[in-house]
Amino acid sequence: MKFELSEQVKLFSGETGVLIGRAEYLDHSPEYLIRYKDSDGRTEEDWWKESDISKSQ
Numbered sequence: 001m002k003f004e005l006s007e008q009v010k011l012f013s014g015e016t017g018v019l020i021g022r023a024e025y026l027d028h029s030p031e032y033l034i035r036y037k038d039s040d041g042r043t044e045e046d047w048w049k050e051s052d053i054s055k056s057q
Contacts, residue, residue: 007055009032015039032048033048
């Protein structure tokens with residue numbers, strides 16, 4: 001998998017967060033559970049496709 005647990009990542013939407021879970025599948029790309037603050041400042045947790053996140057600078 002491309003990202004590690006506890007790694008800081010950037011979402012394609014611009015928010016940054018921490019990777020708290022990951023799922024690996026036989027028939028599609030890995031997904032990652034990310035905890036981040038949304039544009040309203042609320043803490044969110046959601047699953048994101050590997051192609052929708054990158055390493056945080």
